[in-house]
Amino acid sequence: MTAVARLGRSLPTRDGVRRSLRGAVAGLVALAGVVAVWEGYKWMGGHTDDHWPGTSFGLPVRTNDLVMPHANEIWGSLWDPVQRGRSQTLAGFLFQSARFTFSEAALGFVIGTIIGLALAVLMLRFSTAERGLMPWINISQTVPLIALAPIIVTWGRGTALSDTQAVSIIATYLTFFPVAVNALQGLQSPDQADLELMRSYASPWRHTLWKLRVPAARPYLFPAFKLAATLSVVGAIVGEISAGVKGGLGRAVLNFATIYSTGPEKLYASVLAAALLGLFVFALVSIVERFVDRNQIHNSNGSSGAGA
């Protein structure tokens, strides 16, 4: 009995810090790798007149400074004024745009998550709902967002919705899907034996939901939330472009694309900002997960203890 594995709570926390550090280092190494490949490719193209070395095959992407500005130029452009005669830097402008897009995406994420969870519970409760809804939920994601976004914006204009709220609804459209599908799978994950146990206690449906199905679904939920968070950013940016909403990253990408020939690095910088916003929301959900996990120790250490 004394030989039982006493895996204290401090262990997962220490693991967590180590994991975060490892993640940060891996991120920096990956970034350095991308820059190295970018500059290496550019350098190679510059020496072979955009051909694969020793062949007559052309490179898929030209390497001149207009198509591929130097990484340090993209970095440097961040600290230049966004527009001649304005004091705001490009970085400041992109940060402001990202905040705008974030607020749209966040609203879309929250609504989408609520709808996704509600749909999952509904489908769990009524198998007819699952049979009836699941095909539509799947079909919903085959409709191209680009085609759908203007319709949602048009509908929004017919009601009291502002255009930015319409953008949030477009983000919702992308986010509810992974949440609904994963949550349903998680809620259905308990064994037959666990369900029979609850039945033997005469547990009403809602207690079985809260005390068994929801805790069992937790490992399925956070991956879905992470996916939904990044999709909410994608949805918000696409929505902004479709709706012509000013102030967000979508408009920034659109604007810098039209002035590409005079400042290609600005478009790259705004794409970078969009990617960073995606990473940021992903990290935000991960932090919430870590917080929820704090008192929860995973079973990954196996159940082999001492003899009884």
Added chain:
Amino acid sequence: MKMSDSAIVATGIGKTFNGNTDNAVVALDGIDLTVEPGEFVSLIGPSGCGKSTMLRVFGDLISPTEGTVEVFGKSAAQARLDRDYGMAFQKAGLFDWRKVSANIELPLELAGWSKDRRSYRSAEMLSLVKLQEFADHYPWQLSGGMQQRVAIARALSFEPKLLLMDEPFGALDEMTREHMQVELLRIYEQLGTTVVFVTHSIPEAAFLSDRVVVLSPRPGRIHSIIDVDLGKRDENTRESAEFFAMTTEVREALRSVEAMS
């Protein structure tokens, strides 16, 4: 009627799975069995004899296609709603996200007990199964035998009148298993509950039971019922001539079942 004094009165139980199809399987046929309060009854038989099905019919986890089950004079469904059943399965089935004490308190939560009463009872149950110092552990930090003891504590925490066990020690090694049998008898004698116990182990059935119900397969029927009286049992009982005689009797019944099929 005298019937309502009994713990279980099963009359003419039949259970057919996939009825009205080509794959229809008759799992149980014409089962009549009465279990008296305080009795320890084992169900034993070759695989496919319907012993688990029978237990699940008694516990209202599935309904019989024929016949009736009365539990303490009520329908099985009513007995389940009245929380007359404690159940333990081969898989301990503890919830990973709950500490040991919270696992034991689960049925008490569902029955609406107050927090104080719950923690008092779970402490009591933990000392009954001799795991006091593991209240704040998570199930996966415990060995298989310890997990099974927690499952038994959970099954008994709300003092159900009837304990239904389906091969609860089936996944344990032989020594742990024998130890658990002694523990179960101690708890059973202390609490005076009624137990129906499914097993495929001959010595286990002989050691634990007042009566051993031997089932024959396809369709599941009662082949014979063997009365056991080993009196007060401990580890020495296993080496006694009486125990050897009982296991032999159960074994011969099982052999004649196999000869039939």
